[in-house]
Amino acid sequence: MSTLRIEGIPHEHAARLWGGGLDWNGQAPLRRIAEGGANPCRHCLGLIAEGSPKLVFGYRPFEALQPYAETGPVFLHAEPCTRYEGDRLPDWFAFLDPALVRGYGADDWIRYDSARVVRGAEITAACEAILSDPSVAYVHVRSKFNCFQCRVDRG
Numbered sequence: 050m051s052t053l054r055i056e057g058i059p060h061e062h063a064a065r066l067w068g069g070g071l072d073w074n075g076q077a078p079l080r081r082i083a084e085g086g087a088n089p090c091r092h093c094l095g096l097i098a099e100g101s102p103k104l105v106f107g108y109r110p111f112e113a114l115q116p117y118a119e120t121g122p123v124f125l126h127a128e129p130c131t132r133y134e135g136d137r138l139p140d141w142f143a144f145l146d147p148a149l150v151r152g153y154g155a156d157d158w159i160r161y162d163s164a165r166v167v168r169g170a171e172i173t174a175a176c177e178a179i180l181s182d183p184s185v186a187y188v189h190v191r192s193k194f195n196c197f198q199c200r201v202d203r204g
């Protein structure tokens with residue numbers, strides 16, 4: 050039984066950047082070459098291969114502007130990829146060690162009592178525990194740098 054639904058950022062958001070659009074800061078995305086092994090694409094939720102081009106841009110993973118709608122740096126494959134949709138986190142998430150896992154209410158405000166800092170291997174269990182609270186609408190998984198990784202919903 051699947052209890053989680055994990056998806057990359059909406060396809061229209063990625064397509065906007067691939068099509069030459071501006072990021073959530075109103076700036077053009079930067080094109081860089083991926084260095085090292087820690088360049089997660091927020092659309093396919095895969096790791097961008099070292100030496101491959103990536104887009105670096107400011108992203109706000111919320112629909113509307115409000116005090117809790119943080120904008121921060123993320124990566125995207127420079128060429129179109131397929132959006133991830135699944136019932137489990139990709140295996141590489143274990144390397145987000147530690148990870149920030151936060152619940153948000155239906156109002157898109159942080160549910161402070163839900164927030165946790167967990168080891169990489171414990172992210173899934175933390176998501177399930179946070180989503181067992183009916184006042185939580187969804188979860189964000191973020192790196193220790195506070196970079197948004199993905200949204201997790203109930204399955």
Ligand SMILES: [Zn+2]
Pocket residue numbers: 090091092093094095125126130131
């Ligand atoms: Zn990708």
